[in-house]
Amino acid sequence: MTDGFPAPVAVAHAPLAATVTRVAELAGKMGRDLNQVFDLRRLSEASGVPADVVRILLDGRPAGEPDLQTRFLQRLDLLRRTRVKPNGRRYTQQEIADGAGMSRQQAGALINGDRRPTMEHCDAIQRFFGVHAGFLTAHDADALTDALQRTEQQLLQDFAGRARETAAASAASAGDPLARLLQNHGVRGIAWRAAQLPSDKHRDKVTEWLDMLLESVKPNES
Template sequence: MTGGFEGPGAKPTTTLAAVVARVGALADRLDVPHAEVFDVGRLSAASGVPESVVGALLGGRPTGGADVQTRFVQRLDLLRRTRLKPNGRKYTQQEIADGAGMSRQQAGALINGDRRPTMEHCDAIQRFFRVHAGFLTAEDPEALAGALQRTEQELLQQLADRERQAAAPADDPLERLLQDHGVRGIAWRAAQLPTDQHRDKVAEWLDMLLESVKRPES
């Protein structure tokens, strides 16, 4: 069952193995625990892949792979459980339908797996939940590799910041603040949070902290 969702290309498992190796090497250079960067729950929420499958893929074990409709239903269920409204409640079928521009009956059939999703359905629901294109349909290894690539970019930024910090003047008050409070590490962890509301709270705290120190004018 493809229906335009999948096509030929590089083997996702090959890409995943390479990304896992790169992320592990970066974590070692930065003294970041592997348990943190390869946290199964976090990667599941970021990729949409079930935790059991994430664990198997990270361990290099075959998983068989679900078809497109099964992946869609699983990941839509995960979105409803992890991307909540500001009041902490799940979005209702009616709210998803309104936000995605479809009827409540259509939304209910998609959520329950009674209707095969189209690309238009996927795009609309992904926009509603503010997740990247392909979140609902990518094959499991590809989805997990994408989540790890985002982690890789964060680690590369941390590495660049550390190297820049090492070259900065020792008496720079802003650099000293960033180091003393572990601001860059906090920012990296904030990027892994599942909702904008969580990230906004951390951003507010960081803004207040950084405002407390101003670089001297040159």
């Protein structure tokens, strides 16, 4: 085998335990099914960690740590099984080679375990499959922590959205026309999109439209 970068040292599991606790508490507040939030298959595909190892780590037990070569091969195999072409078929070695900017011989040697990966190899393959940096190389506990932190971010966004909807509904029930507009038409989202428009002319059109909407929800004067 050719030399790649050295295998890193073992990591502590404290960040994973803290993340698991936060995600479980947040999911509980939102009434989410913990079996779905901590679904082993979903977390395995998101992190690259084998499902049986995900279970062990979530239980707080030591799972051992494969060396870099083994970890790379496990996760590359998972990518090839779960990130497939639109027709459901796996990408061929030639397609991976072309997409990652390497020769078919290089790709084949990496896939078959005949060559140790370099950081450049990993970066190229990760970009090809559309996964985040470190997917192929991070320690299992770190990879699972990262996947759960992305779950946490999504839960926080959902929680904030629910809070905004509740506040808007409460204000709308009190007869606030601006709040009713927010509730019915998602004005914050419209405003954000308006800021991305290319010219003042386009933004003025959005303003005119919002003015008409606001006028339509004003209470009738007696």
